[in-house]
Amino acid sequence: MTALAAAPLMPLRPVPWTRLAWVTWRRYRATLAGVTGVLAALAAYLVVSGERMHSAYATLSACRPAHSARCAFAYQTFHDTYSQPGILGVVLLFLPGIVGAFAGAPVLARELETGTFRYAWTQGAGRMRWAIAATIPGAVGVAAIIGIFGLLVTWYNTPLYDSGITPRLHATVFPVTGIAAAGWALAGFSLGALAGLLWRRVLPALATAFAVWFGLAFLAANQLRAHYRAPLTTASLQLPGSDLSLNQWWARHGARVPADRINHILQAVGFQQSGSSGKVTVQPGSAPSIDPVHYLLRRGYTQITSYQPDSRYWPFQWIEFGWLTALSAALLAVTLWTLRRRPA
Amino acid sequence: MVVVKQVNDGGSESESPIGFRLDPASGVPTYLQLVQQVEQALRLGYLHPGDRLPRVREVVAALAINPNTVLKAYRELEGKGLTAGRPGQGTFIDGSVAPATLPELAGLRHALLAWLEEAEANGLDAVSIAALVTSTMRDFEERRRDRSSRAGGPTARSRRKAGGAA
Amino acid sequence: MNVLEAVGLGRRYGTTWALRECTLSVPAGHLVAVVGPNGAGKSTLLNLVVGLSRPSAGHLTVLGGHPAGSLAALDGIAFVAQDMSVYRHLTVTDMLHLTRNLNRRFDTAYARTRLDELGIHLTQKAGRLSGGQQAQLSLTLALARHPRLLVLDEPTASLDPLARHDFMGAVMTAMVDDGVSVVLSSHMLAELERVADYLVLLARGRVRLAGTVEDLLAAHRLVTVPADASSRALGWEVVERSAAGSMTHQLIRLPSVGSPLPPGWQARPVGIEELTLAYLRENAAAPIPTLAGAIR
Numbered sequence: 165m166t167a168l169a170a171a172p173l174m175p176l177r178p179v180p181w182t183r184l185a186w187v188t189w190r191r192y193r194a195t196l197a198g199v200t201g202v203l204a205a206l207a208a209y210l211v212v213s214g215e216r217m218h219s220a221y222a223t224l225s226a227c228r229p230a231h232s233a234r235c236a237f238a239y240q241t242f243h244d245t246y247s248q249p250g251i252l253g254v255v256l257l258f259l260p261g262i263v264g265a266f267a268g269a270p271v272l273a274r275e276l277e278t279g280t281f282r283y284a285w286t287q288g289a290g291r292m293r294w295a296i297a298a299t300i301p302g303a304v305g306v307a308a309i310i311g312i313f314g315l316l317v318t319w320y321n322t323p324l325y326d327s328g329i330t331p332r333l334h335a336t337v338f339p340v341t342g343i344a345a346a347g348w349a350l351a352g353f354s355l356g357a358l359a360g361l362l363w364r365r366v367l368p369a370l371a372t373a374f375a376v377w378f379g380l381a382f383l384a385a386n387q388l389r390a391h392y393r394a395p396l397t398t399a400s401l402q403l404p405g406s407d408l409s410l411n412q413w414w415a416r417h418g419a420r421v422p423a424d425r426i427n428h429i430l431q432a433v434g435f436q437q438s439g440s441s442g443k444v445t446v447q448p449g450s451a452p453s454i455d456p457v458h459y460l461l462r463r464g465y466t467q468i469t470s471y472q473p474d475s476r477y478w479p480f481q482w483i484e485f486g487w488l489t490a491l492s493a494a495l496l497a498v499t500l501w502t503l504r505r506r507p508a
Numbered sequence: 509m510v511v512v513k514q515v516n517d518g519g520s521e522s523e524s525p526i527g528f529r530l531d532p533a534s535g536v537p538t539y540l541q542l543v544q545q546v547e548q549a550l551r552l553g554y555l556h557p558g559d560r561l562p563r564v565r566e567v568v569a570a571l572a573i574n575p576n577t578v579l580k581a582y583r584e585l586e587g588k589g590l591t592a593g594r595p596g597q598g599t600f601i602d603g604s605v606a607p608a609t610l611p612e613l614a615g616l617r618h619a620l621l622a623w624l625e626e627a628e629a630n631g632l633d634a635v636s637i638a639a640l641v642t643s644t645m646r647d648f649e650e651r652r653r654d655r656s657s658r659a660g661g662p663t664a665r666s667r668r669k670a671g672g673a674a
Numbered sequence: 675m676n677v678l679e680a681v682g683l684g685r686r687y688g689t690t691w692a693l694r695e696c697t698l699s700v701p702a703g704h705l706v707a708v709v710g711p712n713g714a715g716k717s718t719l720l721n722l723v724v725g726l727s728r729p730s731a732g733h734l735t736v737l738g739g740h741p742a743g744s745l746a747a748l749d750g751i752a753f754v755a756q757d758m759s760v761y762r763h764l765t766v767t768d769m770l771h772l773t774r775n776l777n778r779r780f781d782t783a784y785a786r787t788r789l790d791e792l793g794i795h796l797t798q799k800a801g802r803l804s805g806g807q808q809a810q811l812s813l814t815l816a817l818a819r820h821p822r823l824l825v826l827d828e829p830t831a832s833l834d835p836l837a838r839h840d841f842m843g844a845v846m847t848a849m850v851d852d853g854v855s856v857v858l859s860s861h862m863l864a865e866l867e868r869v870a871d872y873l874v875l876l877a878r879g880r881v882r883l884a885g886t887v888e889d890l891l892a893a894h895r896l897v898t899v900p901a902d903a904s905s906r907a908l909g910w911e912v913v914e915r916s917a918a919g920s921m922t923h924q925l926i927r928l929p930s931v932g933s934p935l936p937p938g939w940q941a942r943p944v945g946i947e948e949l950t951l952a953y954l955r956e957n958a959a960a961p962i963p964t965l966a967g968a969i970r
Binding site: 505 | 724725726727745748749751752753755757759760761762764768771772774775776777778812819
């Protein structure tokens with residue numbers, strides 16, 4: 165038998181990243197094809213339907229005279245046709261999360277579920293290098309693809325912005341346009357990767373990752389986004405369509421008037437204000453002949469609207485992208501650290 | 509059982525004339541089976557001095573047995589003086605198992621028959637006789653092995669050219 | 675060089691110790707069989723050796739002192755798991771590329787030659803190969819890395835006898851060609867005698883026996899004694915006893931090699947399969963104290 169070599173004295177150089185690049189490419193080839201296919205189909209639809217909307221808006225903006233009844237009617241038609249986001253809108257909103265989680269969950273979970281980790285993590289490169297090569301390019305790739313797709317969505321939405329139907333800051337479009345979409349895809353991916361390591365099964369990981377992502381998206385839309393910068397207020401009754409209104413209340417002599425006081429006043433003239441939304445409706449059984457807003461204005465009350473101006477769109481996009489990226493990086497770091505300590 | 513492969517044409521790259529077979533049910537340790545097969549082949553004239561035993565690798569690949577087992581068998585054969593290793597070339601037959609000559613055989617046979625009659629007279633049946641013979645042979649074998657290891661250890665095994673015990 | 679050195683090694687899952695106080699010193703150049711009943715800790719030990727698991731207690735070093743799981747250890751150890759762990763959708767060529775790219779050292783020419791000899795086509799998907807072919811593929815990938823230690827976890831459990839023979843033949847041929855040491859866990863006690871020359875017997879997470887097969891067999895005898903005699907009275911350890919009328923058969927462990935037996939005692943050597951079974955049966959009963967590492 166041949167003599168056994170003595171243990172090497174020099175520290176071994178790790179397997180170079182260039183070699184691992186092939187491994188990454190091979191692993192993501194199928195996912196890439198699938199995601200590209202789905203996005204291409206969606207993109208085709210967006211292009212076709214977007215073209216229609218764009219040309220309808222072009223016709224609308226060419227309408228003269230601008231404030232005639234005919235043009236106002238044309239505007240109303242355009243509004244009724246295109247203002248509702250519909251199924252497409254929902255799909256687009258969830259897309260970064262779905263694609264991100266779908267790409268991220270199997271990275272570690274599939275190895276653990278099928279048992280191939282017993283092969284992959286005992287090779288000379290070791291599991292840390294393997295995991296880094298498996299996660300970082302995937303995260304960046306998913307973010308880039310969704311980011312590019314987001315450009316298409318931005319183009320698609322342009323008539324809605326220009327016509328004042330939907331502000332750019334609105335929850336139905338903000339996370340899917342600009343650079344925020346890439347951030348949301350990153351978050352979906354890193355949630356998927358961590359869930360995959362903890363669950364060790366692809367499907368539960370996918371479900372968990374998406375559920376958490378959804379919760380995060382909901383939180384961002386309802387609580388976080390409105391406060392990236394302190395909202396502005398205005399006493400004007402007419403807010404430009406491109407600005408996002410947040411809240412409305414009544415004030416007198418510079419101080420806010422509680423809603424039940426307003427309700428009390430309105431009830432005296434046949435209206436009522438529902439507590440939560442502030443919507444003013446006619447009381448059943450009465451038939452008032454005045455406008456409630458003008459009524460309150462004449463009594464010395466001021467309507468205050470808090471809002472975020474459209475000019476803050478890009479600063480907010482960068483803030484959202486920033487915290488999403490930081491969160492994703494933290495999640496990936498936790499994933500890698502857990503893998504190091506508790507591989508199997 | 510010995511399988512004769514082909515006649516040795518003298519070159520070191522030729523096939524060995526002996527091919528080993530294992531009997532997993534015999535209860536005999538593997539290395540001992542190999543040793544016994546070589547001895548049997550020598551006794552029956554299938555192997556001659558100068559013949560090369562199969563390389564360790566060949567035996568391992570054919571029988572799926574541990575290489576150390578093959579080495580142990582070959583060492584044992586060398587210890588019995590039946591083989592000699594040539595570095596880089598292999599292990600070659602170097603001695604012979606002297607077959608007991610006819611008069612000696614007849615004499616031993618006669619003594620054995622007398623012993624068997626005595627055993628039967630003492631009330632042993634065939635099975636008991638066989639058991640007695642087997643266990644006594646085992647003790648004999650062990651004692652011989654102990655004697656030889658005590659006599660020299662692994663690096664100084666004496667070469668015995670004539671009449672090694674079976 | 676010790677291919678495996680463990681001191682007080684333990685691994686815990688929650689509150690259960692899968693492996694405990696495991697102390698071993700296994701020299702290189704052997705085929706080490708790790709045997710034991712299910713749940714004894716065989717897979718746990720192997721996972722620790724290849725770095726898929728980290729010790730909860732004690733130390734483990736491999737290949738002459740490298741910590742298990744370190745880069746040097748990963749480089750020199752190749753693992754073939756029970757389920758063969760190949761990517762079912764990848765072709766054989768892809769598996770070759772993959773393994774080449776995940777290791778510092780990979781002998782593609784050797785791998786191709788071997789696969790060719792085995793009749794495994796490069797364009798076949800790994801998942802479509804037969805059980806025996808998958809096993810040979812995994813083994814080829816492992817051996818092409820020219821490791822110094824090959825670790826196999828019940829590699830032949832799902833193979834038919836012919837495939838098993840070919841697989842083990844390939845493993846041991848590699849021992850001759852490359853000087854690789856082998857550690858394998860197995861249930862196949864009948865094969866042990868042919869295949870293993872070092873034994874580690876685990877029971878309930880502890881090492882019950884460890885040593886070369888030669889030493890272990892030399893240290894045990896199966897004795898037939900009159901019923902009133904007691905090996906224990908002589909200070910010898912009785913591994914297993916079975917009584918029948920006025921005789922008992924005892925498997926005893928001699929205090930030292932070549933200890934003389936009292937007159938009237940009949941003794942015969944034991945085979946490795948018999949020895950292993952006796953120890954396994956013994957441990958089905960009461961808890962046992964740990965024996966220190968090797969017999970010598």
